[in-house]
Amino acid sequence: MFLAFQGAISQGILWGVMVLGVYITYKLLDIADLTVDGSLALGGCVCAVLLVNHGVNPWLALLASTAAGMVAGAVTGALHTLFDIPAILAGILTQISLWSINLRIMGKSNIPLLQTANVFGDISAATGLQQSVVSMLVGIVVAAALIASLYWFFGTEIGSALRATGNNEDMVRALGIDTRMTKLIALTLSNGLVGLAGGLICQSQKYADIGMGTGAIIIGLAAIVIGEVLGQLTPGKLRSFSSRLISAVAGSVVYFLIRAIVLQLGMDANDMKLLSAIIVALALCVPVVTERLRIRRAYAKGGEA
Template structure:
């Protein structure tokens, strides 16, 4: 067994986990805070990568500027889903599916082909690599960590503001917050735009890290996001403060990619990774429910015996 190769694979997996962690933060906003299953993210993740690759390769745009434009593209995708959901009252999950399907064709239009390589193009990571001589995976991890930290700080600040608190309250009890005079349609729109903006940013970062954009790079991304959130909850379930929960989303993403790297090193077929992701999510969601039911049944039985 090549220990050096395994360690290198784990380092690369951790770096990818950090970059995907920004995607997971976007999923966390809709799934955990707003209580909406937004499937737009599969399309907006690929949208961020496709826009970034096209700008950098075809138009020679600065990679940092490309990140900002990719984020704006994700925000726009979230706005479309929010518009369908809030204005036309299409169920959130269906509105997300409609936008996701549309983005497949839009992404092909943007790139003009199914994939764009960035092998001969400078990225935000290659600048650090050239300046310091460090490995690309390490540079990706360091830059990703800085960006993820900044995103967590901004989210923590935003959700402490009046509008951010209203957004969190919308997810907890929409009827109550609407009765207090809050426009819940607006809070949903803001949340969907913010979430997909982060997803687009993550797609652009992953695109620059892996040196290519592909039309299918977002396929099944929602499963990865949910798996990372669940893993983060399990590992940091005792953390109650909001900042800790945001950090747990990124931690869950890193652990997920480490698990995936280890499984691949053990010889698992890469084509089975989607199945593994689905199994991880299913187990993580089912096991706590089963344990709670067992605990309640056990305590009820003991209580019945004592009463008897």
């Protein structure tokens, strides 16, 4: 039981890296980027092939996963910005092509990493800590470093322009910023993080699988939604940018904890995607419904007066 939860927490943190990527597109640019399902698997596949077939250093393999994810994001970005394909469709196109590309990269649908070195095993061997503990610590360090870097980046001139793009494109263009460029950067950066997450997850679970990214975007959205709820439950509402990034990763951890609990309760693992979709759908419905109720109540009051 305890082990299951410990595993869920470390899994949640590693997937939290992906959630940070999804946060950039979904919350800052208001794009639900479906590339994510493909680029997460791409990160995993690239990492696995480099480790198993080419004996590359596990850290370098993670860099390669990141780079591969960035390329995937740039393709979606180019389809969307240069050719005006709607963002959702551009993401789907890249995602579908990545399925074939990932199979080509791996040459088969699954690569186990049982005999190869990985970052978690290396550190575990060096420190004598349990691998599950190492996995959690590495996740925390990586996530913290990424949150700090993202906080810095989105405070820079380019980063501010990027945040403004999600807010008001007309204004951004009027201020001399090419919104195609900012969107391209955002999608590239976002999928770079997703690719990195794919590599980390692959090394942590010790295999890469063609289907490892399926539904990743929903996990990402669910984690963001849970994180927002957590943020609102916290006194002070956590509105600052850095705390919103932290709550996105926290949301990911909570998501995997919920998952571990319902699995312990005997739910079929395959039903988890349904549960995730319901969580996201509910989270999207609730504000709309409460707003409608508020308006109806306001009318009723007006009628009484």
